[in-house]
Amino acid sequence: MTSPPRAVVCDIEGTTSAIAFVKETLFPFAERALDGFLRDRADDPEVSAILGEVRVLAPGREPAEALRGWMAGDEKVTPLKALQGMIWRQGFESGAIRGHLWPDVAPCLRAWARAGIALRIYSSGSVEAQRLLFGHSEAGDLTPILSGFDDTRTGPKREATSYAAIAASAGLAPGEMLFLSDVAEELDAAAAAGMRVCQLVRAADGTVASERHPACATFPEVAARFGLPAPDEPPSG
Numbered sequence: 001m002t003s004p005p006r007a008v009v010c011d012i013e014g015t016t017s018a019i020a021f022v023k024e025t026l027f028p029f030a031e032r033a034l035d036g037f038l039r040d041r042a043d044d045p046e047v048s049a050i051l052g053e054v055r056v057l058a059p060g061r062e063p064a065e066a067l068r069g070w071m072a073g074d075e076k077v078t079p080l081k082a083l084q085g086m087i088w089r090q091g092f093e094s095g096a097i098r099g100h101l102w103p104d105v106a107p108c109l110r111a112w113a114r115a116g117i118a119l120r121i122y123s124s125g126s127v128e129a130q131r132l133l134f135g136h137s138e139a140g141d142l143t144p145i146l147s148g149f150d151d152t153r154t155g156p157k158r159e160a161t162s163y164a165a166i167a168a169s170a171g172l173a174p175g176e177m178l179f180l181s182d183v184a185e186e187l188d189a190a191a192a193a194g195m196r197v198c199q200l201v202r203a204a205d206g207t208v209a210s211e212r213h214p215a216c217a218t219f220p221e222v223a224a225r226f227g228l229p230a231p232d233e234p235p236s237g
């Protein structure tokens with residue numbers, strides 16, 4: 001029998017959290033606050049550097065207009081994701097936003113962490129945004145049990161080299177790691193790097209099973225399928 005994974009790497013949107021939360025809460029919050037944020041932080045070197053990246057990727061366009069276009073198309077462009085994370089900070093820290101997690105997620109993450117399994121996040125959302133979501137989640141602050149965060153600065157989610165880099169930074173062989181995502185092309189890339197993979201097919205998100213990879217509807221199903229500990233507390237929320 002294959003041994004259980006030593007690390008689990010989780011995607012966010014469509015995996016730990018509802019697609020609707022990202023699209024109907026997070027994205028509109030950033031869209032509404034964008035102009036004021038750019039005005040207020042005009043002298044911030046971090047913001048200037050990000051706007052420099054926008055100008056390189058969208059030459060000849062007004063940065064705010066390019067950012068709005070990417071937001072409208074849900075494009076996973078690294079400088080857009082970095083700015084969204086900075087804008088969401090105020091929302092999470094004030095309590096205006098709490099990070100959505102499907103109720104089955106936190107009990108499993110806690111049980112897996114207690115068993116010594118390393119837990120990591122890999123999302124198109126920036127590392128700053130990931131820390132905010134899990135630090136201010138509906139299930140409390142989960143950042144103490146998360147040991148690694150990667151975003152598209154590590155590499156694109158549909159390229160195998162990104163997953164090889166994540167395994168290297170975890171100090172594990174890819175085959176000792178399990179990647180969970182709703183997107184089949186991301187799972188293809190992780191599998192090509194040698195990771196074990198599972199598609200989260202959450203009915204409420206309307207995800208369609210790819211048939212190319214193992215598929216589970218919830219984290220407890222993942223636990224049962226891959227030999228990870230079962231949650232010992234009821235679903236949260």
Ligand SMILES: CSCCC(=O)C(=O)COP(=O)(O)O
Pocket residue numbers: 011012013014022026076081084122123124125126129130133157
């Ligand atoms: C707080 S993370 C925000 C999620 C986000 O911006 C996003 O684009 C989600 O992409 P994922 O790679 O997690 O599917």
Ligand SMILES: [Mg+2]
Pocket residue numbers: 011012013014015181182183
């Ligand atoms: Mg996803």
